[in-house]
Amino acid sequence: xxxxxxxxxxxxxxxxxxxxxxxxxxxxxxxxxxxxxxxxxxxxxxxxxxxxxxxxxxxxxxxxxxxxxxxxxxxxxxxxxxxxxxxxxxxxxxxxxxxxxxxxxxxxxxxxxxxxxxxxxxxxxxxxxxxxxxxxxxxxxxxxxxxxxxxxxxxxxxxxxxxxxxxxxxxxxxxxxxxxxxxxxxxxxxxxxxxxxxxxxxxxxxxxxxxxxxxxxxxxxxxxxxxxxxxxxxxxxxxxxxxxxxxxxxxxxxxxxxxxxxxxxxxxxxxxxxxxxxxxxxxxxxxxxxxxxxxxxxxxxxxxxxxxxxxxxxxxxxxxxxxxxxxxxxxxxxxxxxxxx
Amino acid sequence: xxxxxxxxxxxxxxxxxxxxxxxxxxxxxxxxxxxxxxxxxxxxxxxxxxxxxxxxxxxxxxxxxxxxxxxxxxxxxxxxxxxxxxxxxxxxxxxxxxxxxxxxxxxxxxxxxxxxxxxxxxxxxxxxxxxxxxxxxxxxxxxxxxxxxxxxxxxxxxxxxxxxxxxxxxxxxxxxxxxxxxxxxxxxxxxxxxxxxxxxxxxxxxxxxxxxxxxxxxxxxxxxxxxxxxxxxxxxxxxxxxxxxxxxxxxxxxxxxxxxxxxxxxxxxxxxxxxxxxxxxxxxxxxxxxxxxxxxxxxxxxxxxxxxxx
Numbered sequence: 001x002x003x004x005x006x007x008x009x010x011x012x013x014x015x016x017x018x019x020x021x022x023x024x025x026x027x028x029x030x031x032x033x034x035x036x037x038x039x040x041x042x043x044x045x046x047x048x049x050x051x052x053x054x055x056x057x058x059x060x061x062x063x064x065x066x067x068x069x070x071x072x073x074x075x076x077x078x079x080x081x082x083x084x085x086x087x088x089x090x091x092x093x094x095x096x097x098x099x100x101x102x103x104x105x106x107x108x109x110x111x112x113x114x115x116x117x118x119x120x121x122x123x124x125x126x127x128x129x130x131x132x133x134x135x136x137x138x139x140x141x142x143x144x145x146x147x148x149x150x151x152x153x154x155x156x157x158x159x160x161x162x163x164x165x166x167x168x169x170x171x172x173x174x175x176x177x178x179x180x181x182x183x184x185x186x187x188x189x190x191x192x193x194x195x196x197x198x199x200x201x202x203x204x205x206x207x208x209x210x211x212x213x214x215x216x217x218x219x220x221x222x223x224x225x226x227x228x229x230x231x232x233x234x235x236x237x238x239x240x241x242x243x244x245x246x247x248x249x250x251x252x253x254x255x256x257x258x259x260x261x262x263x264x265x266x267x268x269x270x271x272x273x274x275x276x277x278x279x280x281x282x283x284x285x286x287x288x289x290x291x292x293x294x295x296x297x298x299x300x301x302x303x304x305x306x307x308x309x310x311x312x313x314x315x316x317x318x319x320x321x322x323x324x325x326x327x328x329x330x331x332x333x334x335x336x337x338x339x340x341x
Numbered sequence: 342x343x344x345x346x347x348x349x350x351x352x353x354x355x356x357x358x359x360x361x362x363x364x365x366x367x368x369x370x371x372x373x374x375x376x377x378x379x380x381x382x383x384x385x386x387x388x389x390x391x392x393x394x395x396x397x398x399x400x401x402x403x404x405x406x407x408x409x410x411x412x413x414x415x416x417x418x419x420x421x422x423x424x425x426x427x428x429x430x431x432x433x434x435x436x437x438x439x440x441x442x443x444x445x446x447x448x449x450x451x452x453x454x455x456x457x458x459x460x461x462x463x464x465x466x467x468x469x470x471x472x473x474x475x476x477x478x479x480x481x482x483x484x485x486x487x488x489x490x491x492x493x494x495x496x497x498x499x500x501x502x503x504x505x506x507x508x509x510x511x512x513x514x515x516x517x518x519x520x521x522x523x524x525x526x527x528x529x530x531x532x533x534x535x536x537x538x539x540x541x542x543x544x545x546x547x548x549x550x551x552x553x554x555x556x557x558x559x560x561x562x563x564x565x566x567x568x569x570x571x572x573x574x575x576x577x578x579x580x581x582x583x584x585x586x587x588x589x590x591x592x593x594x595x596x597x598x599x600x601x602x603x604x605x606x607x608x609x610x611x612x613x614x615x616x617x618x619x620x621x622x623x624x625x626x627x628x629x630x631x632x633x634x635x636x637x638x639x640x641x642x643x644x645x646x647x648x649x650x651x
Contacts, residue, residue: 054552057556059552059555059556061547085558086558086559086560087558088558089555089556089557089558090556090557090558090559091558094556094557095553095556097549097552097553099549102548102549102550103549103550103552103553104550104553105550105553105554105567105568105572106550106572106646106647106648107571107572107575107645107646107647107648108567108568108571109647112567116554116557116559116563116567117557117558117559120557120558120559120560121558152647152648154647154648165553168553168557169556169557178556
């Protein structure tokens with residue numbers, strides 16, 4: 001795998017509302033995505049991982065403000081004019097959503113939803129678009145593609161529907177796939193199939209993937225690197241195997257403690273106390289300090305910066321050395337799956 | 342889809358039977374009877390009996406109903422008591438006028454409601470939205486006959502752009518004569534449609550499939566029409582179909598204000614004149630018209646939303 005960086009995010013901030021009621025969902029997030037790699041964005045609900053993903057191509061509701069830099073092919077997507085941005089969306093950077101039942105238009109046949117992507121980004125004529133649509137359904141493993149093209153989303157099963165969405169996203173050969181919890185709504189066996197499909201397509205098409213999930217098992221199964229998010233910031237970042245084997249941030253350690261493990265002796269789950277802070281009430285200092293067993297007065301006053309903490313790793317924790325000394329926890333496996341490919 | 346159409350057509354049969362039963366019962370439940378209406382207050386019993394025999398009203402109720410159903414099956418609905426003309430001919434003359442008026446009103450209300458609903462929804466809670474909603478609020482709260490009179494005074498009497506009444510000759514002249522009445526009818530309907538469609542569009546704007554369409558890099562116009570409007574129209578279309586019945590009722594008032602010789606006027610005159618054959622025939626004709634409109638709305642909705650024919 002080459003280490004060429006395709007997407008470079010610097011200081012990405014996304015906020016909603018005005019003045020006193022302004023809420024910052026993503027605060028100064030920076031990361032790189034390399035060619036052909038799968039980067040996992042991990043965190044609890046409300047950690048800002050989905051907003052981060054959508055902010056990359058400014059796919060946020062009206063009234064949202066995005067600042068910072070998202071460098072893609074020498075251009076900054078944050079300041080790109082709408083017309084140019086539309087060429088990037090779908091053509092170079094595609095996105096798949098959590099719930100294909102609601103993300104596919106219920107009143108349009110699948111064929112129309114694939115072909116409108118092709119019409120927007122390729123020079124194919126009607127016959128070419130039709131052939132390409134069939135090829136795409138084949139590619140994502142939908143049998144009887146020619147007939148199913150004319151069917152509507154409600155005529156597909158949950159797993160097939162997610163394959164349709166992937167086919168639509170991949171229609172114009174994007175170089176980067178943004179996946180927003182695409183397997184959360186599926187049962188575990190189907191989840192495993194879809195994850196393997198995404199990995200196969202990554203290999204086949206040589207694209208990069210940013211994969212948002214709250215499931216560490218999924219991260220372990222498909223991601224090369226991971227960034228853990230908490231309260232709109234990156235808590236730590238690094239190669240998946242290293243981070244899971246030895247977390248450098250107390251929050252990651254807590255997340256690992258709350259994952260059930262199959263096999264071995266039974267132990268009580270260590271859930272993290274409390275709930276993530278609301279956007280309007282992020283505590284001063286380290287946002288995680290009220291829930292953290294390592295917290296000291298420094299954590300309550302000073303915001304920890306994301307600094308290098310090991311080979312290819314970064315962490316934003318004042319006590320990363322103490323956290324790293326904690327007993328390592330076994331790497332979780334994807335629930336119900338055979339554990340990778 | 343063909344299955345759905347067939348099923349929906351079959352459903353029309355019990356509806357038609359029900360309409361016939363209700364109309365048959367209603368006419369017989371009305372106060373007063375045809376004989377005294379025809380003969381006046383000082384009729385003698387022998388004449389009343391003769392008239393009842395002529396109209397078949399001396400027969401048992403089931404026999405009367407059979408004759409009633411047969412008259413609709415053959416199209417021979419008897420003669421009008423006051424106008425001395427065959428009822429079927431009266432309906433054929435007058436109903437198309439009301440149908441044209443209703444159709445024009447429906448089209449005008451859609452032409453007003455759809456674009457304005459779009460603007461209001463996209464500029465939600467900003468000045469354009471407030472102006473559009475406020476304007477329609479005024480239109481909605483004014484009675485139809487009052488709006489009709491205002492339009493007549495301004496565009497008919499003062500500006501002389503449109504005729505103040507009548508129906509004209511030839512199709513284009515008909516359309517010209519019916520324009521003001523149709524606008525009058527359309528105002529209140531478009532207000533209801535606009536509010537409904539605005540809410541539907543706002544609901545669809547936040548839908549995942551709109552975000553997904555945006556993530557595909559589609560042109561804004563395409564997203565608006567193909568993804569937003571089409572989905573939003575599904576619920577509004579149901580309301581639109583239901584409103585056609587109300588629109589026919591509104592046509593009665595409008596035809597009176599604008600002196601249009603339509604079915605609404607005929608109905609009012611016939612009720613005053615106790616012209617039972619006309620009331621009966623016209624009621625069935627209007628009921629069938631409304632049923633067919635509902636059928637067409639359902640088919641249109643099924644075409645827009647394939648989930649319905651599942």
